[in-house]
Amino acid sequence: MKGERLGEFEEFTLLAVRALGDNTYAVPIQRYVEKVTARPISIGSIYAALARLEQKGFLRSTMSEAVAQRGGKSKRVYTVTPSGLRTARDLHRVRERIWNAIAQGARS
């Protein structure tokens, strides 16, 4: 169980929401993740990741106003919560430390 931790794909998704500026929705997220990872990403996996992240409290979602381009349908927009941001940063820091250690190891 990942508990309150982030999996790789969840991390990508979370960071994508942040990168796209808050109040983004599933389609741009999918496109973004697909672009940066350069591998085909299915919408189902994005939905699942978003739902899990929301359950863990890293994302918050609201229903937007009806949008004309989408045939008058509203969409669920996501915002990264402070706890989500903190966790992502922690993760980043951990990685940085490890990479640093690796770099030092290589130097010594």
Add this chain to the structure above:
Amino acid sequence: MTRQPRLPRPARWLLRLSPMPRETRAEAEADLHELFVGRRRDRDAVHAHWRLYHDLASLWVHPRAVERSATRRSSLALMRDATLALLRDARGDLRYAVRLFTRQPTILLLTIVGLSVGLGTATGAFSIMNAAVLRGEGLVDPDRAPGVLRTTDRSVSTAWRYDEFLHLRQGSTRMQVEAVLTDTAAVWTTTARTTAAEADAPSAGLALVSGRFFAATGGRVIAGRPLEGADEQHAGPPPVVVSFVFWTSRLNRDPQAVGRTIRIGRTAATIVGVAERGFSVPNSCLLWMPLTAYGAVYDVKHLSALVKRTPDMGVQVFGRLLPGVALSEAEAQLSGVAAALTGGVTASESALRVRLDSHVGLGRLSSSDALGITVFVFVVIGLVLLLACANVATVLVSTAITREREMGVRAALGASQWRIVRQLVTESLALGAIAATIGLVFASWAIPMVGTMIEAPAGTDLTPDLNVYLFLGIVTLLTGVGAGLAPAWHGRGADLLTPLKGEGARQNRVAPRRLRSGLVMTQAAVSVLLIVVATLFVRATFRAASIDVGFDAAGLYAASPGLSDAFKDDGAASRIRNFWARAMPELQAVPDIATVTLAEMTPFGDITRTSITRDAPARVVNFNRTRPEYFDAIGLRILAGRTYTRDEIAAGAPVALVSQSLARAYWHDQSPLGQLLPREIPVSSTRPVVIAVVADAITARLHERSAFAAYEPLDPASERFAQLLIRVASGTTDVIDQARQRLRSIDPQADVRVTSVAARLQQEAGRPRMLAALTGMVGIIAIVLCVIGLYGLTASVVDQRAREMGVRVAMGAQPRDLLRLLMWDSLRPVVLGLAVGAGAALLASRVVVAAMFFGVSPQDPMAFVGAAVILLAAAILAVLVPTRRAAAVDAAFVLRRL
């Protein structure tokens, strides 16, 4: 106004089926659409579609975390989730089943073989019946399409003259009256006609029909149009509608078939339509042409003009009752119309009447007949399946007994009853699916073979259709569930402790043994039933094939000059007489031809002349006019008296020869010679004097077995109706070709057709032979299934009782004692089943139409004794192998092992 984003329809359907919660589905649809549009714009439609369905699939692969909110879920969603869960569980069950099966390969193999043979047989039998009976010839509502019989108080005939038909058609107000004439003609699918090709052009069944035939029969076309009323006045090449089978086999499903010109007989014909699959009324024919094309096809020059010029063509008339009209009402109205007809009715005969009879309509089998056969076949199929089912159940029960401990553990660990039942049903369904696949392969391999074996007519379409696949699917499901439920039933309410205590504790349970015995009994009973019925049929077939028709059909040929259609023409009657006058000496000069004679009716020909006696029970008397050599040619002994003299023939004297049965029925032990034909038999003109008694012969309907016959001299006036009967010396083959050529050379206009009486007889015996072949095979399969089942069962029972046997041996039992004990235990249910099955067979064979049995009594002791002996022998064999092994048990080894 914005346009609603719409996904492609299949995608929308898939989305609706997906595990997405309903509230988020609209949103997902919008997302998918947006992605789809974007991808189509950026790359191409194919890529967009591919990704779309990929995305849809991902909704299943990555189900969204279930939100345990209080949102109400629709019952559909609940059901879907339950199904998904079930499928997931089934996968586990299946995996477990596979593991289990691989541990018991022998039993598994036996079960699969048994089940696939059962399913294959059932499928094969069903396809053939489907083609032969159920699908019929495609006549819509045959009970409302009765045959129109030409009736006087002297005769009943199926044949009307063409002008009579026209009269009936015009006068009928209660039903649509149509006519048909079936024949065969050589057919070339090209118009080129060379003499070389002419010789080997395959002939096809041709139906010459009146204009609105298709409307009356309900026949439809898949291309072009059916024949219509206007086609009777065709100009140029006559129109023809080809059957689906013809279109498939001879025209290679040519999409441009309509409009194509083919050559039929001596004329070119234009294809105007292709009949729908399954329509082959009447007599599984392949082609339909207007009656008016008759002259063109058979090149009878002066007939190729208009209808009015062909008044004497003999046609079979049938009708379609108008909606709401009762049979009797139409019959009365049509009789009124027929009463005005006088031509062809002799003075002493009453006026023509019409009898409508749906049993002699166009369908080969009337619907009630078909119903009987259908019921019969379904019962047989059901029995075979029951057998296969019992087989699988037996195996599963015996494994279930071994697996009782496992079930106990499962139950103890908290598996619900339902869970255990499901495991068992999954196992048997898995077995069923494997078996169904093998069975289908088996059936598709066997069906064409059986088709040739039973000599299915060329027009029969034997390829399995949707009905067959549906049948197989449903049957597999039923068999699987049925076979799985039996052991599950046995396992119900098992207590948790006993099985866990180990093998010793459960030895005394009676229930499984009883269930097992019951299954074995069922198998034995069903087998006996099937074997008895099969034996009856096989014997009936032999009876039909070797049925004492009273004469030797081999080497006997009937020939018609093909001029009979012309007899209204003034010169024609004398032309036919001349034809005969020249043909007789011509043929007699051929060294290998033993006898040549003329007769009005040749054996098993299309048309019969009968009279129905006035006494009860009414009997059918076949009338025939013959030359004196007839009896010699066909091989009928004259038991008393003499044949007609030349003078009697020339004068048309009222004399008659009667068959032995008829003589015995009316004169008992006295001699009928010199007596008048009894009053109970209606006759025309003067009542003839009996001058001889001849041996019985069956020359008309085989299954009627009517040997009542009266023969009168063939006077010169009737010669034009006659056919030639040729008896060739045995062992000669090419003599008939020689005869045909000689006959053709007599009159270039003649379309001489020679048919073998033996072939006609064979055709007549065809239907019961087909049923016999089928049930015979089913019977053999029943035995095989029974042996497999018994063997598997005995093997596993003996295995379970190994400990008991060991104890017995240790106590001093001899192998012989063990053998006796085990044999008796295994055979007891078989014997019981034998008794039950024999009883059932007795009932069943009474139900089956006795007419089909050709004089074999339904209570034929041979069949019953035979079945019992066969089954017992098979059972003993099946039981002997495993019991012998068990009896040779090493006590020390067994006791140590347990």
